[in-house]
Amino acid sequence: MSSRFWKAGKRRTVSAALAGACLVGTVGVAVWLAPDEAAEPPARARQYAVTxxxxxxxxxxxxxxxxxxxxxxxxxxxxxxxxxxxxxxxxxxxxxxxxxxxxxxxxxxxxxxxxxxxxxxxxxxxxxxxxxxxxxxxxxxxxxxxxxxxxxxxxxxxxxxxxxxxxxxxxxxx
Missing domain, CATH: 3.40.50.2300 (Response regulator)
Known part of the structure; x- marks a missing residue:
C-alpha cells in the first residue's frame, strides 16, 4: 500500500516540475520576444496645429x-x-x-x-x-x-x- 502512495507522490512531483519548467520557459520566451521600448523608432506622423x-x-x-x-x-x-x-x-x-x-x-x-x-x-x-x-x-x-x-x-x-x-x-x- 505504501508503494502505491509513493508512486502517486512521485507522479505529482514530476508533474509539478514539468509545469514549473513550462511556466519558466513561457515567461522566458515572452521576455525574449517582447519589443524593446528603447529600440522603437520615433513616430513618423507629423503633429499639426489646428490651423x-x-x-x-x-x-x-x-x-x-x-x-x-x-x-x-x-x-x-x-x-x-x-x-x-x-x-x-x-x-x-x-x-x-x-x-x-x-x-x-x-x-x-x-x-x-x-x-x-x-x-x-x-x-x-x-x-x-x-x-x-x-x-x-x-x-x-x-x-x-x-x-x-x-x-x-x-x-x-x-x-x-x-x-x-x-x-x-x-x-x-x-
Whole structure:
C-alpha cells in the first residue's frame, strides 16, 4: 500500500516540475520576444496645429511655376508654425463658374487661409470672399484687396511675401 502512495507522490512531483519548467520557459520566451521600448523608432506622423492653409490652383496643381513658388512658401510656413497645408487643383473647364465650387470646397474644409494662384482661381476666390468673412483669403495676382482678401503681386518676392502673410495669419502659432 505504501508503494502505491509513493508512486502517486512521485507522479505529482514530476508533474509539478514539468509545469514549473513550462511556466519558466513561457515567461522566458515572452521576455525574449517582447519589443524593446528603447529600440522603437520615433513616430513618423507629423503633429499639426489646428490651423490650416489651402491652395487653389489650375489643373496643373503645384507643378505650375507660379503655384510651385506659393506652395514652397506654404511648406516653409508649415515647418515654422506646424500649420497643415494642402492644395486643390481646379479640374476641367478653367472658368470662374467651374472654379467657384472648388473654392467653396476649401472653405467647407475649414481652411483658415485660402490661397489662390492664377487669374481664374483668383477671380473665384474674390467672388466667394464676401460670403465667408471668417476665412482669410490670400491671392497672388492683379486684383483689388478688400475686407478679408489680401493681394500679393506676382514677382521675384512672391515666396517671401506669401511666407510673411501666412506668418501674420497664423500668428506664429504651433
Amino acid at each position: 490650416q492653409a489651402c491652395l487653389l490652383t489650375d489643373q496643373q496643381g503645384v507643378a505650375a511655376a507660379e503655384a510651385a513658388v506659393v506652395w514652397g512658401a506654404m511648406q516653409d510656413s508649415s515647418a515654422a508654425t506646424a500649420a497643415k497645408v494642402s492644395s486643390l487643383p481646379v479640374i476641367g473647364d478653367q472658368s470662374v463658374g467651374n472654379a467657384v465650387p472648388y473654392a467653396n470646397t476649401l472653405v467647407a474644409r475649414k481652411c483658415d487661409v485660402v490661397l489662390a494662384v492664377g487669374s481664374t482661381q483668383v477671380a473665384a476666390v474674390t467672388q466667394i470672399a464676401p460670403a465667408n468673412p471668417a476665412v482669410r483669403f490670400l491671392v497672388v495676382g492683379d486684383t483689388e484687396a478688400s475686407g478679408n482678401v489680401t493681394v500679393i503681386a506676382p514677382g521675384a518676392q512672391t515666396r517671401a511675401k506669401v511666407s510673411e502673410a501666412l506668418a501674420a495669419a497664423f500668428g506664429g502659432r504651433k
